[in-house]
Amino acid sequence: MAIEKCPECEDQVLDNNYSCxxxxxxxSDKPAQQKHPKQSKITTKNTSKSLQIEGVxxxxxxxxxxLWFYLTGDDYEQRNELNILALLTFxxxxxxxxxxxxxIWREHD
Incomplete structure (x- = not known):
């Protein structure tokens, strides 16, 4: 039998004991991640592909x-106009x- 430390009080206990x-x-027989199920993270693994594609x-x-607005800004400025299509795209x-x-936030709520 091996001796290990208690995670709470750090006292040494036998590894086959179920309590200190x-x-x-x-x-707990369950992994530490299952103790707090509300603390899940939003990742790309649990986000639908269609929402990922829409975001990109x-x-x-x-x-x-x-880029279109800034690269063509001088041309439109000389004519005293605003590049509406570039601004609308942005x-x-x-x-x-x-x-x-x-x-995505609502999907994981």
């Missing part, structure tokens, strides 16, 4: 709209991304 004689700590497409729209992508993030 000093503090009364009871060993929305981010691509945001980046494309932002705004639609950003709003879409926020909606996808909310849907």
């Amino acid at each position: 004689p000093a503090c009364g700590y009871v060993k 497409v929305a981010l691509i729209l945001v980046v494309v709209g932002l 705004v639609v992508g950003f709003v879409w991304y926020m909606v996808v993030r909310f849907r």
Whole structure:
């Protein structure tokens, strides 16, 4: 029989004991992750593929709209105009991304 430390009081106990004689700590047969089931993390493993794809497409729209707006800004500035399509691409992508993030949050709630 091996001797190990109690996780609560750090007293030495035999490994075949199910409780600590000093503090009364009871060993659990379940893994530590199952003790607190509410503490799950939102990961890509438990997020649907369609929401992942929508999130990536929305981010691509945001980046494309932002780059398009800044790279063509001088041309439109000389004509005293605003690149509405680039700005609209950015705004639609950003709003879409926020909606996808909310849907992911609601899916894991």
